[in-house]
Amino acid sequence: FIRLMAKPEKLGDLREPRAYLTTIANGLVSDHWRRQSVEQTYLDALTLYPTEHQPSEEQRALPIELLLQLNTLLQQMKPLIRSTFLLSQLDGLTYRQIADQLHVSERTVKSYMAQAMLHCLRLKNQTDN
Known part of the structure; x- marks a missing residue:
């Protein structure tokens, strides 16, 4: 949407702005749920390890980000x-x-x-x- 707004000449080509925004919103919601699912699956897997071997919050961030990138790659x-x-x-x-x-x-x-x-x-x- 921001890319479209950055090019006002393209706005004239947009026939159904409401449908366009709905599509964007649906995509954002889908991305959110997918991200939450990937993150929860990883966190659930971590619970299998004893507490003393579980990574810190900072150590969890990188694998979660990598898993999300991999998930995006696979979905494409x-x-x-x-x-x-x-x-x-x-x-x-x-x-x-x-x-x-x-x-x-x-x-x-x-x-x-x-x-x-x-x-x-x-x-x-x-x-x-």
């Missing part, structure tokens, strides 16, 4: 690309196993992984700048 991927990436990186499946599970060719799995890695690289470059 197309579903099959995301599934391929997670099956490879989290479950440790081979490309052949992923292909069998997703009912696609091994070549398609390689393509999906290349797209996922490219997406990760682009995000890394954006955050480095």
Whole structure:
């Protein structure tokens, strides 16, 4: 919305301002709930450790921020690309196993992984700048 307001000439192109603002509000609410869910999952996992081994508030902030960035990265991927990436990186499946599970060719799995890695690289470059 701020980007739109910064370019008044674009305001004339906006046909349904109320619908536009509603879409923005829905996105913000969705982001809030997703962030809260990621944060709560991490904090719940920490309760499995004895109190003396739990990190301080400051030590919790960095992993939560990284988890939120990772969640955002994953949500930006197309579903099959995301599934391929997670099956490879989290479950440790081979490309052949992923292909069998997703009912696609091994070549398609390689393509999906290349797209996922490219997406990760682009995000890394954006955050480095």
